[in-house]
Amino acid sequence: MKQERLNSRFLKVLPMSAEESGNGGRNLNIAYSFTETPFGEILMASTSKGICYLAFVTESRDAVLDELKHIFPHAAYRGHRDELQQKTVNAVLSIDKENIDVLPLHLKGTEFQLSVWKELLGWYYLIRKNCTEIAKAECLSCCWLRCGR
Numbered sequence: 001m002k003q004e005r006l007n008s009r010f011l012k013v014l015p016m017s018a019e020e021s022g023n024g025g026r027n028l029n030i031a032y033s034f035t036e037t038p039f040g041e042i043l044m045a046s047t048s049k050g051i052c053y054l055a056f057v058t059e060s061r062d063a064v065l066d067e068l069k070h071i072f073p074h075a076a077y078r079g080h081r082d083e084l085q086q087k088t089v090n091a092v093l094s095i096d097k098e099n100i101d102v103l104p105l106h107l108k109g110t111e112f113q114l115s116v117w118k119e120l121l122g123w124y125y126l127i128r129k130n131c132t133e134i135a136k137a138e139c140l141s142c143c144w145l146r147c148g149r
Helices: 003-010 061-071 083-092 111-130 134-146
Strands: 011-015 029-037 040-046 051-056 076-079 103-107
Touching: 011 111, 029 051, 029 061, 029 083, 040 061, 040 083, 051 061, 051 083, 083 103
Parallel strands: 011 103, 029 076, 051 103
Antiparallel strands: 029 040, 040 051
């Protein structure tokens, strides 16, 4: 299977509109939850359209949550793991390998930034497939998600 087809099979990048991301995310409702992974604890956040943020907890939960709130200071936040976040956790941890749905990523960025994201997401699968240290690939993918500001 081609790398591009593999990427589009599991991940779909949905750009945030100016209405959604403008004014500090005033029109966004964001659910967030913390999850323990084999690579460390993460904060995952989502809108009704897709995952909009994922980061490792390196200092404290409050610090990583503050970073999210800095990106979207006027969004409405709710500490809650929604169905999309649970599906993403299951896919990342390969709990349900047979039934992986397309995971939507609801990302803020320019057209150029989003095209770079799509390219990097394709690399993720190549790295994961060929890398003997899977943890490095997982950390790298989370860094890519975290940098989309």
